[in-house]
Amino acid sequence: MTLKELAKALNLSPTTVSRALNGFPEVSEATRKKVQAAADAYGYRPNMRARSLATGRAMAIGHVIPVSSEHEMMNPVFADFISGAGEVYASHGYDMLISIVPDEDQERAYEEFRTKGSVDGIIVHAPRAGDQRIHLLKQVGIPFVVHGRASDSDEAYSWVDMNNLRAFHRATKFLIDLGHRRFALINGLEDMDFAIRRRAGFEAALEEHGLSPGDCSYFSGEMTEQYGHDSTLELLRLAEPPTAILTSSMIPGIGIRRALREAGLTLGKDVSVIIHDDDLSYLPNGREEPQFTATRASVRDAGKRAAAMLIDLIESGNPAPRTEMMEAELILGASTGPAPAHKPMRQTEPS
Amino acid sequence: MTLKELAKALNLSPTTVSRALNGFPEVSEATRKKVQAAADAYGYRPNMRARSLATGRAMAIGHVIPVSSEHEMMNPVFADFISGAGEVYASHGYDMLISIVPDEDQERAYEEFRTKGSVDGIIVHAPRAGDQRIHLLKQVGIPFVVHGRASDSDEAYSWVDMNNLRAFHRATKFLIDLGHRRFALINGLEDMDFAIRRRAGFEAALEEHGLSPGDCSYFSGEMTEQYGHDSTLELLRLAEPPTAILTSSMIPGIGIRRALREAGLTLGKDVSVIIHDDDLSYLPNGREEPQFTATRASVRDAGKRAAAMLIDLIESGNPAPRTEMMEAELILGASTGPAPAHKPMRQTEPS
DNA sequence: TGCGCATTTCAAACCGGTTTGGAGTGATCC
């Protein structure tokens, strides 16, 4: 059932029918009612392709999701981010278009989103150091919001971010206050913006307390459970293993816990661990008594805010960049305690 | 840059330009080259909205992802499924449209996909007992592929599924062979099709060995880490706790492991656990020596197959339903062992 | 009755592509 057929059935022009359904003031209340009733009766729905061709609005938002080409891994926090964003899109009548793209093809994907005209705006995920995408999108002129920031860009753009630096600064200071002196940071891939900021916060806190960041152990990699596990085993082989570990997500945190147990060490006693908790729906850290001491910020909430910001950017017509900084809470859980008097000893040989 | 402008710049008709770019035989090789060169030079890309309006093809596939309205939870296996499917879409020139929809709004979402004409086909996720969606989509006549099956539907439709029944039948039999006699099944939501089949496989294996399914403990819920943890604590409070637990995903499996440790029990010795391993990229169970004994089938692979099947369904023009059954491997890991001689005793009080 | 004005409706153009049904050109054949 097309609009023209509907019009014919009603003995009206397509113009009038279109206006009646879209609430324009030029059509009388009586005919509007009649048209609406007929539309309902016939189950008429406007064809989005035609409408968006005519209006120039796609009513869709694009997400380009980078996938590590080595591991074919999709960062699990995207699921929650997208679920938050999707909710906001739905309530504003937007569709969500997702492109899963290997790291190296990303720019082409943005190019295509623009030229094909299939979206009104774009969410940029996982910015890295030296990221070209922001510059590219600014040139293109399509509205976009970055989840995170590109540290080295001096251009103004819209973003929603968590205060990674302060979160890890606070977490590190907390561990120092507990008496810890030997640290390890099991971070995300080292050129990811969030990883850079977290490391900066970590190092700043150390330096403020007269400790040397150079003495610490650093890992960077994709945040799998295995990665947390293997990195921890490697740490425990050191002559002087750290007594405190910070890590960028709950998932490697679980791997850390597993490795500690394999080594016969007790989490929160022999080794303290602080994770960043994205508040993933399927991995709750616990509210009453969290498993892990954590810096917590809901990535689903970030998704909602980024989506709302982008829709505002599109619909307000005001292209002035907006920014929104979220602060993480530092919540106390069972994975931290005072630094042990002696260096922790492995009781069993890790396999 | 539109096709008409390009045509004008080349002193050709839009028809010829369109045909040249789309490889129709009616245009000479010389002009095709000329047109292609000009298109590249001007950076011309056809507007997808216009093209799909003209061709009637949206070049997009829709996914309706149900989100539990209670917990706002998005099933984490979707991330990997989608990442597999997205790869196939990209290589065939399709976009992926995702609607995050609360459970109760699902049918409306399908209705809209159809009427708005924004997709050429649909992937149906997470079928349940008594699911109306398949019937609805058949009536609508839009191509679709179900990830899983709807147990009680007698209509023919296309699906890609894992042999849940056989996987859990084999896993249960394996535990019985190890001497276990008291079991618990920590399953997904009980009206989910996969949960029904897994339970059926579990119960069939018990009955074949003269054991009574009614004596077992059953849990059904959303597969979070917390859920696995809390269910296990509850099991351990029984007068005669089970010596073997089967669960539907690695995530509750991790919670089970945590609960066992809190109770001072050893995984694989005091209590054996078999999980279903979706082979999630961020939660590898391990290849050489898996953490958990598991039934393994890659959900990312299922995504690829479902996507390929749907594209074939759309492009071949042959609407005959296709089906594809994947078998899970049963892989031996560190979480199973012979049934203990005595019932396991809690050494410490779980908090 | 005739004029002005507001209200309601419509025909036609448009968005940017694809596709149908010819038309023009040159070569081939009788």
Next chain:
DNA sequence: GGATCACTCCAAACCGGTTTGAAATGCGCA
């Protein structure tokens, strides 16, 4: 030389909506 044919190319219609500019209608008032 004229008919036939293959090869290129084109004008115009079409997909299904929105939007512009104008026409028809109804009403009040002189």
